[in-house]
Amino acid sequence: MFDLKLIRDNPDFFDSGWKRRGLPPQTAQILAMDETRRTVMTALQELLAKRNEASKQIGVLKGKLKGGTNDEVEALMAEVAGYKDKLAALEEDEKKHSAALNDFLSTLPNIPHETVPDGGGEKDNVEVRRIGQPKGMNNPKDHVDIGAALGGMDFETAAKMSGARFVLLRSGIARLERAIAQFMLDTHTGEHGYTEMSVPLLVRDEALYGTGQLPKFADDLFKTGNGLWMIPTSEVSLTNTVLGDILEADELPLRLTALTPCFRSEAGAAGKDTRGMIRQHQFYKVEMVSITEEDKSMDELDRMVGCAENILKKLDLPFRTVTLCTGDMGFSAQKTFDIEVFLPGQNAYREISSCSNCGDFQARRMMARYKKAGEKATRFVHTLNGSGVAVGRCLIAVLENYQQADGSVVIPDALKPYMGGVEKLEPVGERKSGKVANA
């Protein structure tokens, strides 16, 4: 959401920002709607003031008359009664115009930061660094084949109960997924200063509005029969911990992390990444969220990217980090870095983390503010979120990068403490049911 005063004062700044995202100018319409709204609001307030004045008089007079009445009181009451229709009409008008303006504003994306490169899509993202060398492999298999050989990745069984885009993991691979998640959480809490959180997975409209998924992206979400929504990322739950709050500056930054399942309807992704675990309706993700002061968020973004990269470094997975261009950034973001891990099975770098600074965009929607010691005024916090990292995709990356010629998968050193002595996942022979896997 945006500061209307700022839009009034700097319409060009906003229009050029939206233009960089490929949108036409918006401020002319915003300002026209705002103008109408304020005109109506002023008229309403003036009439309210008159009514309040008269009603106060009535109170005073009735007090003197001990609750009785006289001509003067009757005249005043008649006067106020005359305002009634006008007042109701103005009130309705004011509501209508405010709602219209709000609805319009709530569908507009954040303004890109000046350091974000221009561009229309993925191809225009700018690589900032590349860490680690892909190991040369002869005919590397992709995670689906590796998983099948290990007897631990089963899409058919998942499909029976849940349909497409679900997976069922067994035995060693199930444990590996858990190991990855534990390792990441331990690293963020133990080395990166994040506080581990266990959060609701079902949230209300307000929470999703706050982080920007609603009202525009309802189609991407799952909704329960009770009107609650399943979180598409724990960014929603972690960021909304400060919904409506006024924090003290010295409590900041808040650095929160959580491991949660994420639920995405993947509407509009038909035909995309249909093979394997890349794009599922449900997946685990370790998320990082930072709540900072307004002048600290860009430094925090670099720090957060570093935390996510550190996970991949410890796992010794080759990756590259890119700055998303204006055309590829998400709705709420002011600036975003994606981390792409190398997948031998695809011979390509694929997104495994996305770290964004949202500036005050979400904070305005959530009314999340902070106060500096000794200052009266409140300011909006800045919010950042980043995957640290996506567990499912990390599992894929480990399987593909640590596969051996014999079909086994070596456990990365960093994960060994979490694997109960298992150092390698071995392929199993053909099984009749396919439902038994090695440990």
Add this chain to the structure above:
RNA sequence: GGACAGGUGGCCGAGUGGUUGAAGGCGCUAGUCUCGAAAACUAGUAUAGGUGUAAGCCUAUCGAGGGUUCGAAUCCCUCCCUGUCCGCCA
């Protein structure tokens, strides 16, 4: 899920439908006093919005949203949240 009881400023807590943005207390800030501090005393102490060069003026806000009324913290309805008891349950 059922039955009660509640939700008032940073906190506690009063509030008969009428000059109540809201008593009183605590806390906080400043001043007086003091060598200094404490105590005491005095004063100040919400947020958002509209309007104005400004001082200011106006509007809204007592969990949220509707309604009744000339006028609502107060009466009515719906919802949310908290507490207690019962039921159910991992």
